[in-house]
Amino acid sequence: MTINESWEKIERWLARYAPEEELPGPAGLDDIARLSDQIGVQLPPDVEHSLLRHNGSGFVTIVPPGVVLYGVDEIARSKGRFAKGEESVYVPIGNIGSWEEIVDTRTGRIGGHDPEQGYFWEDDPLWESFSTVLAFVADVLDSPPPWIAMLPGEEEWEATYQDAVFPGTLSWTEEPNGPVDWDMDSLARQFGPIGGSNGNGS
Incomplete structure (x- = not known):
């Protein structure tokens, strides 16, 4: 599945079920070239193609359990905090x-970085490329409800547009079978403080 095909499926779901969401417009080729100059490396083609479709995801939590995607300016700012040398890639x-x-x-x-644990x-x-991750999300949202994403480790996250605080938006919830007893300390260790930058609290 191409990046554009994945985005088309996601956009259809948002248009039908989450009309309150608004994805950013595309970045330009000049934006991509400027970003490469700023960070000193070139992004993989699938990440670049995604930016040319949507310059990040704004406040839309595209990837479960609630990841928002950076635009070119956010990538440049965040990259500046990363170590040089071997990790500059x-x-x-x-x-x-x-x-x-x-x-x-x-x-x-695709991997992760936690201020306490470092890179992992x-x-x-699923994590072999950004296009693989985006296609996974697209297929979940393009399937009949309930829209449940089974992540590695048998974690189940359900997409919903009926969030009590943010109705009409895409939210990922770890309660496909009813309420769960949240371990907030564990979540904070795994994902960082709740309500951090660029999150919509969903």
């Missing part, structure tokens, strides 16, 4: 709280 492309989703520009593989990479094929 890692580029942040989204976040949930203080946890950032990153891409290895040499391989295209999953072995699951």
Whole structure:
């Protein structure tokens, strides 16, 4: 599935079920070139193609459990916080709280960075590229409801547009079978403080 095909499925779901959401417009080729100059590496083609479709996701939590995607300016700002040297090939492309989703520009593989734990990479094929992750989300939202994403480790996250605080938006909730007893300390350790930058609290 191409990046554009994945975005088309996601956009259809948002238009039908989450009319309150608004995705940013496209970045330009000049924006991509400027970004490469600023961060000193070139993004994988699938990440660039996504930016040319939508310059980030604004406040829309595209990837479960609630990752918002960075635009070119946010990538440049966040990349400036990352270590130089060997790790300079890692580029942040989204976040949930203080946890950032990153891409290895040499391989295209998706990983994470936590201020306390540092960098980490999953072995699951889901994270082999950004296009794989986006296609996974697109297929979940393009399926009949309930829209449940089974993440590695058998975590189930359900997409809903009936959030009590933000109705008409895309929210991912870990309660497909009813309410759960949230372990907030565990969530904070895994994803960082709730309500961090660029989150909509969903």
